[in-house]
Amino acid sequence: MGLVAIAPSFSPAGGASPWQFLAALMITPPLHRPYAEPFLVAEWTLRYEIIFYLLFLVLLKSRSLFVVLTLPVLIAGMVSLSSTTEEPTNFWVAPYFLLFFMGMAGGWAFKSLPIGRPAWLLVLGLAGLIACAWVAYRTDITPLLTVAIGLVSTIVVVGAARAETGRPSALARVFTFLGDASYSIYLVHYPLLSISTKMLMPVTNSPYLAFLIVTGLALAGGIGCHLMVERPLLRRIPRRPPGFGRRAKES
Known part of the structure; x- marks a missing residue:
């Protein structure tokens, strides 16, 4: 952000207003059109993640309120499969919300469903990813293709997680890292x-x-950032607030 403030030409959007700077810092949904990420092109995904985190927070507090809030989100995701909208409405009517529910379904399937041969599930998901990649290479990425990629990715995650349960391997440790x-x-x-x-x-x-x-280079840079920046910062953050266990026992 500081680099863009000094040299606006480094911005993917060609510069940033004070409001754009604040919106990027707070990771808020876009409120104007046309919209382009002023600092980090991939930040648009963070704007969806913030919404998902807030929904999970609501789920921890009230399941009924969670259902009320997620119903319009689910409807918006389904509407995006058959219609197109303009900025900034297209942020809210988007297939990415459906991926949120796929992740929840994948977690439930991993914990609750008996999966006898997870390797076959993993192979099925990988085959689906290859097919989606082939379609994406030959055509544009449509909302329906986005959902298909999310579905087969969920299958891959569930299959891989089930396959390594109780049998940790060197390859599993690499992917865990x-x-x-x-x-x-x-x-x-x-x-x-x-x-x-x-x-x-x-x-x-x-x-x-x-x-x-x-x-x-991208992998090496990301791993270096993890080892030299992210991991040391996480070590400084306590896993639970001071006195958390004591207050829980007292209550």
């Missing part, structure tokens, strides 16, 4: 992809080689 680092990877991958792509363009004409290099 990548999962721990995923948020840092998410935050830094786009700037690293952008910078490394610009640096590689005059060097190589092979898109496959460029893909491998920029992907490796």
Whole structure:
């Protein structure tokens, strides 16, 4: 943000007003059109995540209120499959809300459903991801395709989680570590992809080689951010507020 304030040309949107700066800092939903992320292109996903976190907070307090609040969200997600809206309404009428419910369904399936052969479930999900990638490569990513990607991704997660239950392996530990680092990877991958792509363009004409290099750099940068920034910060945060256990016993 500081870099954009000094040099607006570094902004994906070509600059940022004070209101855009505040909205990006607070990760609020977009309220105007046309809208472009002024600092981090991937921040649009964080704006949905904040809504999901708030809904989970409501769920912890009141299930009935959770149902009341999530019903219009579910309807908006379903409406997005058959209609298009303009900015900023399209933020609220979007298929991404349906992915929220898929995640909840995946968690319930993992804990409650008997899955005899999770490896087959994992293979099915991976095959679905490959099919979705092929469709996305040949066409535009539509709301229906977004939901399909979310569905097969949920199947992959449930199958993989079930497959490794009680049988930890070296590969599982690698993916667990990548999962721990995923948020840092998410935050830094786009700037690293952008910078490394610009640096590689005059060097190589092979898109496959460029893909491998920029992907490796993005992963390495995200993992480095996780190890040097995120993990040390998390160690400084107490797992529970001081006196939490004592107050619970007293109550």
